[in-house]
Amino acid sequence: MKWLKRGGLALAAVLVPAFVALATWEPFFARETTVPAQRTYTAEIVRDEYGVPHIYGQTDADVAYGVAVAHAEDDFATLQDVIAMSKGRYGAIAGEEGAQFDYIYHLLDARGTAEREYPELPADTRALFEAYAAGLNRFAEEHAEEVKLGNLFPVNGEDVAAGFALRQPFFFGLGNIIEPLVSGKPLRREFGPDIPGFPREIAPRQPEGESAREVARTARTVLPLGDDAGLLGSNAFAVAPEKSGGPTVLVSNSHQPLRGGVAWYEFSVESEEGWHFTGANFPGSPFPFLGHNEHLGWTNTVNRPDMVDIYELVLNEDASAYRLDGEWRDLETQWVTLPVRMGPVVLPIRRAVHRSVHGPVILREGEDGRQEGFAIRYGGIGRIDQLDAYYRLNKATSLEEWEGELSRMAIPSTNFIYADREGNIAYVYNAAIPDRPEDVEANWRGVLPGDRSDLIWHGPVGYEELPRLVNPESGWIYNANNEPFTAAGAGSDLDPEAFSPVLGIERKQTNRSRRAYKLMSEAEVLDRATLEAIKYDRAYEREGYVAVLWDALENLEADGELAEARDLLLGWDFTADNDGPADALALLMIRDFMSAEYQNKHEWPDAGEELAKHVAHLKRHFGRIDPPMSELLRLRQGDRDLPLDGGSDTLRASTTWEVEEDGRLSLVHGDSFIQWAEWPADGGRVRSRSIQPFGSATTRPDSPHHTDQMELYAAKRLKPVRFWREDVLANARSRQTVTNAP
CATH class of the missing domain: 1.20.5 (Single alpha-helices involved in coiled-coils or other helix-helix interfaces)
Known part of the structure; x- marks a missing residue:
């Protein structure tokens, strides 16, 4: 004993x-952050009746300081997640899911890119980022009880820049390549024909347990990775005065997660140095990514060019070297420590990351037991000058100046839809598409041989090679994540034959694009009422994946309850408007078929299996197969619980959801920040309206602005944007001065 x-x-x-x-x-x-000698920043934060912050300062840097403080007041929790990712420490917060992002942080050399490129940015851009970092540091110092992770602060401008280097490539589908390569699953390419030996389908990872599911949801809303990355979308509309019957109109209708690190945050900025802009950003940015100033505005939609090339390396016996042009080169290898939180402890997990002259390299065991290596090269690799380009776009005053910034090819991807007070509208299929040599024989849509240096491109194509429309004869432009060759109507659209196939421009439509193209082409005048009806349209065309699903239902042999459900769907009016007995079941059925087409999966879901699954769900939770869709699809935040309409790929977008314990679908991704701007034809001041799904203070349940926009959002209504200072002050609910002065 x-x-x-x-x-x-x-x-x-x-x-x-x-x-x-x-x-x-x-x-x-x-890693310990070195903070440069601090100057004193002073900003005024005025919040309007909806809590939207309007930040004023003498200099642009003063304003950036205020942006950080205001955002932290509303959502410090998410800002910390983004900062942790920018330092490769997210696994210490989010466990295994977070460590996946930390691995990618090292794999893509986000820190190394920031260290090399940040000092080369213009001094005023760096000043903006240092001021933003100073604002975060001051808030963390004054609210130490909210800090999630020891030694997370202070941060500097380079830390913030590293976050940009990490996150941007995932908006054009890099996660859909890294995830299967790392996990050893079959590789799926986003575009083009099937690649022999590499089927596209990837089974989604299923976390176990409630807490794991919550962590996974949190992690995947910080960075678009894997299957979720393929569902990012948006709608955008621009209408010239001659077509609107009045003002020049720009409608921004982004579809992003409603919470997390790629959810929109609305604010306005104004400095005495000429920076005056209203719009929205993602956490971790000192400036808006879209919106408008006095002169012009723009919005974005995700595009899907072939931005990534994969090279299969020829490795030596122990995978320490690869062959290039007949010579062996050492594979660069670095060992990194990933922090992985497991309950109260954080485990140090060692992993190797590799690089070749092509870019990041992933090693995995092949079918014969030998190591195989794949190198990845993507548009915008090794660059962060987008930080400067977005800042300059914010301050542009003309179409020429605005296009001059885009022509730098610094912003790696996303369509830009533009309008201005002069009545100009424009569309740019913006993408830093790799400048692939066309005089070599290669299948750029497949896996390339990694032992040929002539297949390693350097830099993007020229701006003049991109699809681009300015002031089309139709008087309107739209994009809904469709190919750039259906953008302005018959007679105004670009000819796809005028663009090289090596560019890898997608040739796809969404249901949203089919509906928008049809409705805008049919409209004699696109006035406010007509355009609102189009933006909130809830109908499907029986084309693409919708036709595949309904054809399968027509051929489905079933009896009993399944036959009843099949017949209910066959009688559906193809409108997700909460006005029909089949709406709820159709909402559930369409989602996975839409996902399969959007992500280029190799096989369609089985219609019979899907029908049985969704019938069982409705019977279990509602006792019937035809409940009102408004009882199924909900907008939930805190103690607010509101009905919604729209579908996974309707112009009124309710894209993805979390299935709650009561069987309801709580929206997590769809219509997010909406902004409607108009420049009057008589030259008057720009005016705009906007809406967010919840409110400005997304993660502050005690704030009156935690849920105060939900009623408007659910009712498809917009609130006023207080762009002009006198309007802001007339509707102010709070004013404060923030400074880092002693």
Whole structure:
């Protein structure tokens, strides 16, 4: 007995220090940030009746400081997640899911890119980022009880820049390539024909348990990775005065997650240095990514060019070298430590990351047991000058100046739809598409041989090679994540034959694009009422994946309850408007078929299996197969619970949802930030309206602005944007001055 006691004490003497070490090592191990000598920043934050912050300052840097403070007041939790990712420490917060992003942070050399490129940015751009970092630091210092992770602060401008280097490539589908390569699953390419030996379908990872599911949802809303990345979308509309019957109109209708690191945050900025802009950003940015100033505005939609090339390397026996042009080169290898939170402790997990002259390299075991290596090269690799380009776009005053910034090819991807007070409208299929040599024989849509240097491109194509429309004869432009060759109507659209196939421009439509093209082409005048009806349209065309699904239902043999459900769907009016007995079941059925087409999966879902699954769900939770869709699809935040309409790919977008315990679908991704701007034809001041799904203070349940926009959002209504200072002050609910002065 004494021996057991002594043994227990000895074991405790070992385990207790080990536990303490695992619980405390990570902050001490973390990279220490050096903060440059601080200047004094002073900004005024005025919040309007909806809590939207309007930040004023003498200099642009003063305003950027205020942007950080205002955003932290509303959503410091998400900002910390983004900063942790920017430092490769997200696994210490979000566990295994977070560590996946930390691995990618090292794989893509986000920090190295920032270290090399940030010092080369113009001084005023760096000043903006240093001021933003200073605002985050001051808030963290004054609210230490909210800080999630030791030694996360202070941060500097380079830290913020590293976050840009990490996140941007995932908006054009890099996650759909990295995820299967890392996990050893079959590789799926986003575009083009099937690649021999690499079927496209990837089974989604299913976290176990409620807490794991919540962490996974949180992690995947910070960075678009894997299957979720393929569902990013948006609608955008621009209408010239001659077609609107009045003003020049720009409608921004982005579809992003409603929460997290790629959810929109609305604010306005104004400085005495000429920066005056209203719009929205993602957490971790000192400036808006879309919106308008006095002179012009723009919005974005995700485009899907072939921005990524994969090279299969020829490796030596121990995978320490690869062959290039007949010579062996050492594979660059770096060992990194990934922090992985497991309950109260953080485990240090060692992983190797590799690089070749092509770019990041992923090694995995092949079918014969030997190591195989794949190198990745993507548009915009090694660049962060988008930080400067977005800042300059914010301050542009003319179409020429605006296009001059885009022509730098600094912003790696996304369509730009533009309008201005002069009555100009424009569309640019913006993408830093790799400048692939056309005089070599290669299948750029397949896996390329990695032992040929002539297949390693350098930099993007020229701006003049991109699809681009300015002031089309139709008087309107739209995009809904469709190909750029259906953008302005018959007689105004671009000819796809005029663009090289090596560019890898997608040739796809969405249901939203089919509906928008049809409705806008049919409209004699696109006045406000007509355009609102188009933007909130809830109908489907029986084309594409919708036709595939309904053809399958017509050929489906079923009996009993399944036959009843099939017949209910066959009688549907193809409108997700909460006005029909089939709407709820159709909403559930369409989602996976839309996803399969959008992500280029190899096979369609089985219509019979899907029908049985969704019938069972409706029967279990509603006791019937035809409940009103408004009882199924909900907008939920705090104690607010509102009915919604629209579908996964309707212009009124309710794209994805979380299935709650009561069987309801709580929207997590769809119509997010909407802004409607108009420049009057008589030259008067720009005016705009906007809406967010919840409110400005997304993660502050005690704030009156946690849910105060929900009623308007659900009712498809917009609130006024207070762009002009006198309007802001007339509707102010709070005013404060923030500074880092002692």
